[in-house]
Amino acid sequence: MRIKDTIQEWLKECTGLPVEITTTRNPAFGDYTTNIAFSIEGDPKENARNILSNVRKKPDIIEKAETKNGFINIFLSKSALFRVIDTVRKEGNLYGSYNKGEGKRILLEFVSANPTGPLEVPNGRAASIGDCLYRVLSFMGYSVDKEYYIDDCGRQIKLLAKSINARMIGDNVPEGGYKGEYISELADRARIMKPQNFEEFAVSTILSLQKKTLTDFGVEFTNWARESEIRKICPDIIEKLKNKGLIYKEDNAVWVKTSSFGDEKDRVLIKSDGEYTYLTPDIAYHVNKFERGYHTLIDILGPDHLGHIPPLKGALEALGYPSGNLVVLISQWVTILEDGKKKRMSKREGRFITLDEIISTIGKDVAKFIFLTRKRDSHLVFDIDAAKRESKENPVYYIQYAYARMSSIERVAKERGIGINESKVKLLGNKEEMDLLRKLMHFPEIVEEVERTFEPNYIATYLTELASLFHTFYERHRVVSNDGDLSEARLTLTSAIKQVLGNGLSLLGITAPERM
């Protein structure tokens, strides 16, 4: 049982109340705190004092419990904090994990960029978040797959094929067509390969470029779904809706009554020209996901897809699928700042910054960290110049440097014959050491926070704080010193910090270097 749970149980027993404790921001307020005294009638300060005076024998992990301004603050004993090292060392790469998911199957769909050009910076944001959530959810005991949906049918694919063809034979680019540099490269390639089917050629070529970019970015997908395949089950979906009496014809189009399922109005499934709307294969795709046995579907989408959610959820509800198990996360736009100016992006005009450029100029770790320190909802400003300029003092290097420093300490310790010895841990006790132990103890709660909120930035913030505590400790105290016992104690602490820092970086999908 976790320390937090133990304390909660104890307080519940003492008070008979559903006490929730939280970690504190200020160490002066202890390790954990509860505001239970505020929720009882009467003066909170008096309530808190009453609760404490009735308290029965404390578990030995608690040093003291005191009241301040009505809060009840719990201070852990040193021995309880020392135990964290043991836990971290025992659990190793699994420290922070917990089988909360119990194997429940989750399908994470993200990036899913149209195969009409190279991946861009916002795709990198989605890729970072999606991959991180994959790692966290897997860590938390879910069985997760990562899927990329390839829209290989739409009008934009025809336009793409025409654009390449025009470039190849030296014609003008068609109205609204694609003009980027990559189009001429594709045209060059087409000249050599002489493809029968231009659309298929364009899609598969661009897709392989996108896959390479993702591999370079360190993000691998387990599944690739194609709209052309999904379209085959569309008639079946419409048939099912028809059997439920939810389909009608109007103005030569086929409509579905999503308005009966939370949507603001009904939607068209088949246009009057006989083509499907975007919605139809989208419904089919999500039905297909549920039919493949996934309990929860998570889609990471851009804000331009917001309008799709109510119709999709409505239709899924209508078909009897648990639309509540479809979680849509919006990954906000990225504004590119270059030379201090906002860059206007247009894929068709060929004005954009590719993820490849970002990877080669500032590196994947820096880019991922920038994406993962922000909340999904924030409209992030990606300052290319700052990212390059700051690359020496970038926050991600701050964390990686801490890791490299610890690796260096381990190397020196090894040379001098100093090893890890958990029995010496009780020699620790200064402020910096105790702060580090507290921080290590909180890691599992942070991971759980990400699992609950799907917001990776908690881990990024946590790692910065942990690295900061370590750097301070490093400046003030020597790990490897003349005092052999103390050296062993501090080395043991260092190895635990390194483990947690490594676990955190791994969850973010960022490298943990032994040397820098």
Added chain:
RNA sequence: GCGCCUGUAGCUCAACUGGAUAGAGCAUCGGAUUUCUAAUCCGAGGGUUGAGGGUUCAACUCCCUCCAGGCGUACCA
């Protein structure tokens, strides 16, 4: 018009599902290196949390109004 998102230090962002004195990095200024990596540490300045009301013992956080920006509001994808 309506709906969703955003607005926090000069800049980029945090703030653990309402908590105690709103924190980091960059930038500016001042310090620290015979010792395990200075990609580090210590310190200073910098805030009416877009504005105004409300709820609460307690509001960056919840509610209302307004302002600014983004996205959506299609028989486009």
